[in-house]
Amino acid sequence: MATTCQSWIVYRQVSSIDTGAREILPFRFGYACNALPLPNGVSVTALLEIEDLRTQFFTSAGTVQAVDGISYTVEPGETVAIVGESGCGKSVGALSILQLIPDPPGRIVGGAIRFQGRDLLQASDQEMRDIRGRDIAMVFQEPMTSLNPVLTIGRQLTETLEHHLGMSRPDADARALELLGMVGISDPKRRLRQYPHHLSGGMRQRVMIAMALCCEPKLIIADEPTTALDVTIQAQILELMKDLTKRLGVALIVITHNLGVVARYADRVNVMYAGKIIERGDAGEIYRNPRHPYTLGLLRSVPRMDLPRKDKLDPIEGQPPDLTRLDGGCPFRPRCRFAVDRCATEMPRLEAVDGEHFSACWQADALTATERVAS
């Protein structure tokens, strides 16, 4: 215990310089003692750094290149959105971070995932178990199926606290009560003894968030956290997550298909298509000035509440490609109205078009010119 506490002190000094925000956390029980010690001599800039990650599924129909060489970073305390349609690899990419890909059929075949400077792909199973839920927590899409139906809400919260932080049962109970209050659950004492089926969808998602927060992680991955919820409840949950991550200085990766949710909450956005990140940038910049035809198409195809009604929507024609049969060209080419010959043979790399704004398109410059003409 003494050695871990020492490393914790070292870590706290380093991290408080990095984030500053972690100072606010209440360390009443001193249970952050087991926080991940930093390797010596590593200077941490990004909290999470993903480099050329490749995850494939080996099925009877062929090899599915679900995630095909994505790279991005998450800074401490920031909210990064991963946007894309079903099957674009956004969830698989997130599950890969925590190595929750079912193997077989899936496998991470290449790349690096550096969390606080340490490559998670080199970590042992035991080390990964310690990281999951303590340093990186996850909020899943379906609050109906991701809670254990035969355990009480209280037990599901205290289990994590006892396992990761070595808390005693009464301490864990007290902390669970506090957490439920923090996520806005009324009458938390009674809720602790209830089972998931007693709770509504919104309440269950609040419990999921409490579970994610219970070890004060540095990073929360939220995979479509509000897709299964009604709009008024969605607004409640998103406000709660925004408020808590800001207050506790937790970094957040939000995976979603809802462009409105991204606009309201994300600092930076990664747009994915067919297993690749095709555009990245500051949220405002991406919406104002999209530099990839797919992002432009997505933004145009949603009916907007704030603009006058259009006669016709402007959809992206065609279907997303079959991920088992990708050729060397740009996967968006068959649906793209800006495509040129080069798109068929060479996949464009994600390159800076304007400061921190990246696009993987040969026509990124033509796009802005056409846009100006169109508007």
Added chain:
Amino acid sequence: MSVAAPAEAQVSAAPLLQVRNLKKHFPITEGILIQKAVAHVKAVDGVSFDIRRGETLGLVGESGCGKTTTGRCILQLDRPTEGEIVFDGINLNDLDSRALSPLRQRIQVIFQDPYSSLNPRMKIGDIIAEPIYVHGLEPDAQKRMDRVRELLAVCGLNPKMADRYPHEMSGGQRQRVGIARALSLNPDFIICDEAVSALDVSIQAQVINLLEELREKFDLTYLFIAHDLSVVRHLCHRVAVMYLGRMVELADCDELFDNPQHPYTQALLSAIPVPDPDIERAREHRVLKGEVPSPINPPSGCVFNPRCPLAVEGCRSDIPELREVKPGHWVACTEV
């Protein structure tokens, strides 16, 4: 507690469908051998509206507000507990299943989930041809298949897909098959029950455009049930908002979105994020507190009163009736 029929004052052409004081209560039973009802889920509790020929009425609300049950009652898939459903002058509730059959040809439905609403063991062609066969409209198998190919082409699919199975198709393609099946009997009226909710944005826009094209081409009337208000705003002429089995607001589409009156409608509109960070971060968000109460034991008075920012004492005891605050704009709230 009968709700005033809102559309009566504003009907110009004769309505195709009139729904009057529709109620559907599902019993909750107890006991193994002798079942007795101990309570009722009031899924729909006194809803009235008209749909004019050629118009699209949007029916919006959150899960459990009774919008799907309203659609199922119109289709007579669930027999209403009370109220009238008059389609083209005929009260559907009075008819037995044999007498309903010819009317069923004229009222069709497109379901939400393109994965579970197609029989996985039937070919696409057979799925679309089945209604034609069941209603005996085209006894000749060859001519039936010609019609199927025509329908597939109308819905933007390759006619060769008639020989495929549902699992070979994507979600968007399956939803087009669902639309082709609904069109196979040349209906007048189609109920779209969350018809585009399960689709990705780029595909959703394609299907919305298809629905609009078909409306013009075949003079269709739609009841468009959805929870996505931005889609409803794009597609509908008039919009009705439901909450916990009651209708809280009914108005022309532009009027409802520009000038919402009921506090629930206002909160619902405020909760929808706009895909533009500049606007989204600048505008005010009115987040509703609490959750939708249970329809088994709804709050007394106005069902919205526990979550309502405007609620006064009277809201707990008196049920507000729909009243016309402007021509064609009906609101069930005493405080607006």
